[in-house]
Amino acid sequence: MSFTRSDKDKLLAQTRRRCCICYKFCGVKIEVHHIIQEADGGENSLDNAIPVCFECHAEINHYNPRHPKGNKFTPEELKLHKKQWFEICKDTPEVLVNAPRNIDIGSLEGMILELKFNLDAVNRVAGSDWQNFYGCPLENSQYRRAVKEGSLLLLPDEIISSIHGAYTFIGRVNTLTNSFANTRPEGNAHEEATNRLLNGARGSIPYIQIALDSLNNFLKED
Ligand SMILES: [Zn+2]
Incomplete structure (x- = not known):
């Protein structure tokens, strides 16, 4: 199972196809990630979805506890990132007009x-x-x-x-x-x-x- 196409459409439009963590413009190179994994009981709902770039997705998902450098992303933190980016997109969309759109493949x-x-x-x-x-x-x-x-x-x-x-x-x-x-x-x-x-x-x-x-x-x- 995954998110519905219409939920994804809504989310990708709301976030301007930018990563909710690093704010990079992604174009088609964007993932819609489960904040709480399905295996851990996470739903395929808008609430549980966060658009991220490939590099941030790799960092979130596959933090390797055998090489415990840095700090792991938690679901709570991901929700805060999503909320912050939603607020910027909604309240100050003018910052997006001049923001760079360079796509780096990673x-x-x-x-x-x-x-x-x-x-x-x-x-x-x-x-x-x-x-x-x-x-x-x-x-x-x-x-x-x-x-x-x-x-x-x-x-x-x-x-x-x-x-x-x-x-x-x-x-x-x-x-x-x-x-x-x-x-x-x-x-x-x-x-x-x-x-x-x-x-x-x-x-x-x-x-x-x-x-x-x-x-x-x-x-x-x-
Ligand atoms: Zn990113």
């Missing part, structure tokens, strides 16, 4: 797109027309950003581990691509480097897929 969402690109790239290299696709370096800038911004720390240990598995392989495929590119295009050494690259690309596919699935699953609305 590093966890960025990592999903990056993993999708890498998966597509290794699938092409592992395919029959690999000659058309080898040599393109795999990307890791969103992973680095997630580490730098601390969003990786928000994730449960098993998801961090699957992401590490994927990026370890991604680094390895880049190394194999470099050695392939540095061998003369003939002879045994070239053949060996080719096989290593193709096997490395094939071997990375399940690892990248697992990381992508686990991150997608983690970020889905609840």
Whole structure:
């Protein structure tokens, strides 16, 4: 079960599609979060719903008690954030007219797109027309950003581990691509480097897929 479409419409219009915690304009990249989780008896009602951006959603939902840094969001605090933002939207809508609307995708969402690109790239290299696709370096800038911004720390240990598995392989495929590119295009050494690259690309596919699935699953609305 989830919130009804008309409740969501109402809420997203009232909050101007901005996150109730950080006030960022989200456009379509907004989640409607259960203040009290359904598993804990929370209802699918307007009262129990709060629109938040992906990054705040990750912080609220998946505070990891095994890494107890900072302070966890409580349902009571979320209700206060929602109330404050509702008051600003209602009483002083003029502040919204000039407020920036830059949409930042956030590093966890960025990592999903990056993993999708890498998966597509290794699938092409592992395919029959690999000659058309080898040599393109795999990307890791969103992973680095997630580490730098601390969003990786928000994730449960098993998801961090699957992401590490994927990026370890991604680094390895880049190394194999470099050695392939540095061998003369003939002879045994070239053949060996080719096989290593193709096997490395094939071997990375399940690892990248697992990381992508686990991150997608983690970020889905609840
Ligand atoms: Zn936010």
